[in-house]
Amino acid sequence: MALRAIATRxxxxxxxxxxxxxxxxxxxxxxxxxxxxxxxxxxxxxxxxIMQLHHQKHHQTYITNYNKALEQLxxxxxxxxxPSVAKLQSALKFNGxxxxxxxxxxxxxxxxxHGGGExxxxxxxxxxxxxxxxxxALIKKMNAEGAAxxxxxxxxxxLDKEFKRLVIETTPNQDPLVTKGASLLPLLGIDVWEHxxxxxxxxxxxxxxxxxxxxxxxxxxxxxYEKECPTERN
Ligand code: MN3
Numbered sequence: 001m002a003l004r005a006i007a008t009r010x011x012x013x014x015x016x017x018x019x020x021x022x023x024x025x026x027x028x029x030x031x032x033x034x035x036x037x038x039x040x041x042x043x044x045x046x047x048x049x050i051m052q053l054h055h056q057k058h059h060q061t062y063i064t065n066y067n068k069a070l071e072q073l074x075x076x077x078x079x080x081x082x083p084s085v086a087k088l089q090s091a092l093k094f095n096g097x098x099x100x101x102x103x104x105x106x107x108x109x110x111x112x113x114h115g116g117g118e119x120x121x122x123x124x125x126x127x128x129x130x131x132x133x134x135x136x137a138l139i140k141k142m143n144a145e146g147a148a149x150x151x152x153x154x155x156x157x158x159l160d161k162e163f164k165r166l167v168i169e170t171t172p173n174q175d176p177l178v179t180k181g182a183s184l185l186p187l188l189g190i191d192v193w194e195h196x197x198x199x200x201x202x203x204x205x206x207x208x209x210x211x212x213x214x215x216x217x218x219x220x221x222x223x224x225y226e227k228e229c230p231t232e233r234n
Pocket of ligand 1: 054191
């Protein structure tokens with residue numbers, strides 16, 4: 001995730017700590033991560049127009065509003081303004097979640113020429129078979145849950161780090177997977193907001209869900225899984 005440390009605009013002149021100096025604090029803000037492929041490279045599964053708007057406009061807006069909320073949060077904390085701290089929580093969850101989720105989503109996709117849609121090899125492939133019966137069964141289940149999700153949200157393949165098992169979950173709005181459990185690690189997230197498919201698929205979310213698997217980057221999901229559940233070598 002792109003991180004940038006900037007000095008806050010306000011030098012915290014009233015944050016004297018009784019030690020005779022003024023503590024200068026910095027605020028970490030976020031920037032739009034680059035994609036590792038061109039906007040049009042996922043066609044025909046996802047159009048270049050969708051990818052460009054989704055990345056440059058939608059994701060950027062979550063980041064802009066997240067940074068704003070973080071700045072306001074720091075301000076409110078400095079002032080001991082508890083009501084403002086409480087009021088900011090929903091903006092932090094929504095925009096911070098939007099940034100977290102989209103940063104994962106871009107890595108979950110890759111052009112066919114770079115292995116998009118190639119089934120996972122190794123331990124993630126075995127875990128999928130053990131948990132769901134087959135990759136086809138997993139896809140069917142995620143598509144069904146994604147299609148049934150009311151309004152906007154995400155459908156996830158996650159790893160429960162505590163029990164070392166795979167789970168399928170959905171989250172509403174921009175809630176990140178961790179809101180469903182602290183031990184849940186996202187391997188693959190599919191954005192089912194209309195902005196992710198409407199320009200190409202109109203109201204037919206199931207067609208978008210069927211086609212997105214052609215550009216899913218299972219290599220990324222496998223790497224995240226392997227890191228958490230290293231293959232035992234005999
Ligand atoms: Mn989106």
